[in-house]
């Protein structure tokens with residue numbers, strides 16, 4: 155079994171859209187282990203619609219759209235890292251985190267602790283918008299410090315070549331491409347746009 159972890163520099167950076175494109179491109183199965191916020195469309199539902207791929211059920215479905223540890227506490231639940239072992243599937247598995255890497259799952263565990271325990275390659279999704287150099291550099295520092303194998307950074311948003319290049323050079327990280335904002339987001343538009351992403355490098359890391 156080969157998994158790739160899609161994490162991000164923050165919540166709302168485009169992990170789910172990127173993960174949908176990647177899942178379709180790899181012919182993979184998708185898993186969102188911890189979903190906090192059930193009122194709007196869940197990430198699993200979005201990926202199902204945008205990829206048509208096989209989806210595994212979440213390990214934790216938490217009502218409140220907040221940090222997972224708070225959503226869990228609100229429901230009287232504790233997120234147990236032992237329940238977050240990577241599932242066995244045939245073929246590649248794309249796993250999406252919740253928010254950024256320093257998001258708490260419980261009062262003692264950050265998402266990063268679980269990611270590093272998985273020992274699977276990691277793709278970091280980052281905005282191109284102002285502030286991204288700091289967020290991306292810090293995330294890479296933390297991922298590397300925890301011993302994670304970072305495959306590269308994939309950007310989402312309008313082109314900012316100098317910013318993207320600065321991150322790639324100063325952080326010595328592989329540039330996996332930039333997914334533009336799509337005015338219409340469908341399985342077809344995403345699949346077309348996703349050709350700019352270096353999926354060959356991701357595939358080799360699996």
Ligand SMILES: Nc1ncnc2c1ncn2[C@@H]1O[C@H](COP(=O)(O)OP(=O)(O)OP(=O)(O)O)[C@@H](O)[C@H]1O
Nearest residue numbers: 162165166167168169170171252253333334335336
């Ligand atoms: N490439 C894109 N083109 C158009 N819209 C996008 C794109 N990427 C993200 N979006 C939109 O931006 C919003 C946030 O994206 P997304 O849900 O993928 O973020 P996320 O990082 O997965 O957030 P979370 O931490 O909640 O999982 C969504 O409304 C999504 O549809």
Ligand SMILES: C[C@H](N)[C@H](N)CCCCCC(=O)O
Nearest residue numbers: 165190191219220221253257
């Ligand atoms: C609710 C949101 N869409 C995500 N599922 C969870 C984001 C947690 C962010 C916590 C934080 O960094 O402050």
Ligand SMILES: [Mg+2]
Nearest residue numbers: 169170197250
């Ligand atoms: Mg998401």
